[in-house]
Amino acid sequence: MQIAELKGIALNSEEALQRQLYRYISGRVSEGIWREGLRLPASRKIASELGISRNTVTAALGQLCAEGYLSSRPGSGIYVGAGFDRAHPDAVHWDKSCELPELSAYGLSLAREAQAGGDKQLPFTLGVPDLKAFPLRAWNRLQRQQQNRRRLLGYDGYQGFEPLREALAGYLRVSRQVRCSASQIIITQGAQQAISLCAQVLLDRGEEVLVENPGYSGARRALQALDAKLTAVNVDAGGLTSSALPAQTNAKLMYVTPSHHYPLGGIMSAPERLRLLDWAARTGTWLIEDDYDSEFHFHGHPIAALQGMSSQSPVLYMGSFSKTLFPALRIGYLVLPTPLVAPFLNAKQHMDGESPLLQQATVAQFIEEGHFQRHLRQMRVLYREKWLHLSALIESRLAGLAQPVAESAGMHLVLRIPGVDDVELTREFVAAGFGGTPLSSYYIGGEKPRGIALGFANSDAAQRAAGIECLRSLIKDQQRR
Ligand SMILES: Cc1ncc(COP(=O)(O)O)c(C=O)c1O
Structure with a gap:
């Protein structure tokens, strides 16, 4: 038996014709409307009935044969492929209503974990170097040289x-x-x-x-x-x-x-x-x-x-x-x-x-x-200046409110701020446009000291001054509550 209903396809100009023909035929086969063994009209006939090129038709049929929707019998024609009576799309029952697929114990703990915050590049975000000071021109020159190497x-x-x-x-x-x-x-x-x-x-x-x-x-x-x-x-x-x-x-x-x-x-x-x-x-x-x-x-x-x-x-x-x-x-x-x-x-x-x-x-x-050693030398000087500036701001504006924990600093500095809800404080600080991490989040078990860790490498002088002012008023607000 031969399929005669191809004439019925309504082709439009929004999608490639080959794709539309592919979707129509694969849909008929997988939904069981066209049964195994039915023969398709010759590609020339399909092309003339639909008013499209024969190349388009052969390309679509070729893809459908490769995927098993159709099968080509040399000297006889193209037929609907086998096995779709037992492989109907409606037979795939996946209970989308359940909240999560079955996860491992570790997967479950990850699903419960808060999503990593969106404060990845704010002034005071930890771990971000001064990207403006990176010698991009020298880097790009080297990268261009390297990318020519096969x-x-x-x-x-x-x-x-x-x-x-x-x-x-x-x-x-x-x-x-x-x-x-x-x-x-x-x-x-x-x-x-x-x-x-x-x-x-x-x-x-x-x-x-x-x-x-x-x-x-x-x-x-x-x-x-x-x-x-x-x-x-x-x-x-x-x-x-x-x-x-x-x-x-x-x-x-x-x-x-x-x-x-x-x-x-x-x-x-x-x-x-x-x-x-x-x-x-x-x-x-x-x-x-x-x-x-x-x-x-x-x-x-x-x-x-x-x-x-x-x-x-x-x-x-x-x-x-x-x-x-x-x-x-x-x-x-x-x-x-x-x-x-x-x-x-x-x-x-x-x-x-x-x-x-x-x-x-x-x-x-x-x-x-x-370049690496030169960059490190320059960053040591730059970060030291930033650290000294931030330390001076802390001393003058946060005296009696917060204390720096250690004398040393790499790219960040930790402030102890007794009595605050540091998670809330950091949330408010981030909402005001600054980064930072609550001190308590670094502790496991037992008593968790309160405070905030501030990465200063990725900040300029104005941002440091504004950030410390902001922190001052947020701490005072919390103390008043
Ligand atoms: C202490 C420490 N170790 C490791 C890392 C991870 O660094 P990487 O970006 O190389 O994965 C970080 C990132 O901030 C870090 O602070």
Whole structure:
């Protein structure tokens, strides 16, 4: 039997004719109106009946044959395909009324979590460098040179672009006193992926991990994704101290920010850092050292990394170009003890494959040609000025209302503001056009001191003055309520 009803299609000029014909025929077949084995008229006939070109018809029929709606029998014609009587669209019952598909326990916890805020680029948003001061012209010149290299269009390797790893190893050895060679470095998608990789490769579900309290919530979340049991180690304004470490522990990992505690800003003294290394070696605990912004120290020289303090350190060192260059790069790095390189590489391959080559090659050249060190030197001066300005504003306008927690600062500063609802205060501050993070949000369990963390790198003088005035009036408003 042959199909005769194709004449009935009402074609319009809003959509490609081939697409309309495809939709009409696939609809007839999948809804069971045209049954298996029916023969279609010849393509020439369809074309003349519909007043369209034969090429359009053959292209639509070709696509329908490729997808199984139709089947072509050489020498005989085109027929309706098989199997649609048991594969009707109405037979697919998906209960859209349920709120969520079935999620894992972790998925459920993510669904309950508040959405990350929309304050990503406001003055005082944490972790954003001064993007206006980034040497965009030099960067673009290097990127243009690199993008002409055909070698960078293909695959390269999961470990990361070798010239970048070489340049980075040189920089880390000299500037951060990290003991490493390029073969120990894995280039990651930001430090965030580095933390996730550590969790994935080292932790079994439900195992214990020690975290600084207060501490970086991004690290806690990455660890919790693996169902880690987090145990808080309390840290105060002076940084982590060995007396806060448990004498015995079953924890496999401890996440630390020894050179500049996140977020309070304390710096572990050299003897304390050696005690931490000794404790980790004795208790068999891996230390994940997140060296997120140590390039920016304003009292003397940057503090050397924990990793390089001993030749036998149980440390997985990580860093990122998010703060030293710009966050949208999404390039971070891990420096691993050699035996860990292979499993981490395989995990990286399975997680997201290679990191983008063009960006890696541009960073490599940026370091090799000295732009990186120059930029860091300039940013150290600039951020120090901003920090001094902000500190002076705080001293003069927030005296008696708020106290800065630590003497040191990288790109942010924490204020303790006793007695306020800091979540509400930060919400109001963001509504007024400023960024910031409530101090209490960095704590797990127990008493949560109140205050606000302010990132000052991404602010100008007028914004800092306006921000501190705004904060002053918001704190006073809360005190009056
Ligand atoms: C302490 C700390 N570690 C890691 C990261 C993640 O950095 P990345 O952008 O490289 O993923 C951040 C981001 O702000 C951070 O503050």
